[in-house]
Amino acid sequence: MAEITLETLGHRYAPGLPYALRPFSMTWQDGGTYALLGPSGCGKSTMLNIISGLLRPSDGRVLFDGVDVTERDTGKRNIAQVFQVPVIYRSMTVAENLGFPLVCRGVPAARIRRRVDSIAERLGLARHLKRPAHALSADQKQLVSLGRGLVREDVAAILLDEPLTVIDPQLKFELRRILKEINEEFRLTTVLVTHDQTEAMTFAKEVIVMNLGEVVQAGAPRALFERPATEHVGWFIGSPAMNFLPARQESGRVTVPGTTLSAAAPEGLGEGRLSLGFRPEHARVVSESPQVAGQVERIWFEGSDEVVALRAEALTLRVRLPGGRVLATGDRLGISVPPENLLIYRDGRLVA
Ligand code: ADP
Ligand code: MG
Numbered sequence: 001m002a003e004i005t006l007e008t009l010g011h012r013y014a015p016g017l018p019y020a021l022r023p024f025s026m027t028w029q030d031g032g033t034y035a036l037l038g039p040s041g042c043g044k045s046t047m048l049n050i051i052s053g054l055l056r057p058s059d060g061r062v063l064f065d066g067v068d069v070t071e072r073d074t075g076k077r078n079i080a081q082v083f084q085v086p087v088i089y090r091s092m093t094v095a096e097n098l099g100f101p102l103v104c105r106g107v108p109a110a111r112i113r114r115r116v117d118s119i120a121e122r123l124g125l126a127r128h129l130k131r132p133a134h135a136l137s138a139d140q141k142q143l144v145s146l147g148r149g150l151v152r153e154d155v156a157a158i159l160l161d162e163p164l165t166v167i168d169p170q171l172k173f174e175l176r177r178i179l180k181e182i183n184e185e186f187r188l189t190t191v192l193v194t195h196d197q198t199e200a201m202t203f204a205k206e207v208i209v210m211n212l213g214e215v216v217q218a219g220a221p222r223a224l225f226e227r228p229a230t231e232h233v234g235w236f237i238g239s240p241a242m243n244f245l246p247a248r249q250e251s252g253r254v255t256v257p258g259t260t261l262s263a264a265a266p267e268g269l270g271e272g273r274l275s276l277g278f279r280p281e282h283a284r285v286v287s288e289s290p291q292v293a294g295q296v297e298r299i300w301f302e303g304s305d306e307v308v309a310l311r312a313e314a315l316t317l318r319v320r321l322p323g324g325r326v327l328a329t330g331d332r333l334g335i336s337v338p339p340e341n342l343l344i345y346r347d348g349r350l351v352a
Contacts (some may be wrong), residue, residue, distance in 0.1 A: 002156040009060035031187035035200035038210030080149020086141035280320035282341035290334025
């Protein structure tokens with residue numbers, strides 16, 4: 001078990017190349033659940049591999065419980081790492097796969113057996129212990145990969161690099177549940193890498209959103225939803241994507257031309273590209289003096305909610321309406337947004 005501290009950690013794969021991971025600092029609490037969320041190529045695996053020791057960072061340090069492990073080999077970090085594609089010894093049985101790290105350390109056979117039995121029980125693999133690992137399904141193979149990492153008694157953390165990508169959707173849920181149980185039972189710091197926002201938001205207490213090698217925002221799922229630090233986070237998290245409407249500053253307010261959407265400009269707002277952002281969920285349909293009036297351009301459903309693309313002159317915005325309301329393309333619709341849900345962005349970053 002470990003608290004993991006990343007200290008101005010960054011990485012370039014070669015001198016002169018741009019940062020695959022731009023330097024940042026962060027601490028992960030002992031026993032916490034974290035998700036690294038971002039599109040392909042944003043630096044998620046780079047970060048994870050530095051923490052597990054597969055990669056030496058070009059900048060900064062990694063500390064486990066305050067101890068610098070930056071130069072320590074993977075084998076000495078006691079990390080259970082699981083990759084997108086299960087890593088198993090195909091010719092070995094499930095039991096042999098699970099016990100392998102202990103065999104390598106010369107642990108007595110009887111102790112290995114006890115430990116393997118308890119891990120297999122925990123992961124729901126007990127029935128399969130005698131089967132050859134290659135005969136298992138993809139999700140079971142991932143459990144074996146995970147189990148092999150957990151079999152040592154001194155595991156510092158579990159790192160999972162898109163481990164659910166090859167898994168059937170209905171099994172993903174089950175696997176996530178097992179991961180959560182293990183996190184709670186063993187109090188192991190668990191970091192899940194994913195490009196799937198639902199996976200990140202349902203699994204982790206804290207989500208770290210990345211884009212183009214940069215850690216853009218870290219926070220609880222609700223905070224990311226309510227106050228995205230950048231327009232990118234607003235688009236990436238939530239469904240449908242957040243609205244960002246081009247705005248301008250006039251007489252101490254930030255307003256969207258063609259509407260009466262407006263927010264008080266904070267002190268020292270300065271120059272730059274301004275926009276007002278709000279979630280489709282936060283728009284309210286009103287009949288009297290709406291802030292934006294337009295025409296329903298398109299309608300689709302998310303669960304029982306109706307989502308409307310509303311066209312107001314040059315603007316298109318998305319409105320999410322709780323089930324029941326029935327609109328048709330071409331209908332006139334007016335909306336307003338409560339002031340607390342209107343956020344100001346300058347050059348794509350949240351200012352207020
Ligand atoms: P992710 O896991 O989020 O998809 P990666 O961490 O694998 O992203 O990659 C981040 C960036 O670093 C990408 O631009 C990728 O092309 C680059 N990269 C990854 N591995 C190497 C490598 N071994 N050498 C050079 N560049 C690499
Ligand atoms: Mg990756």
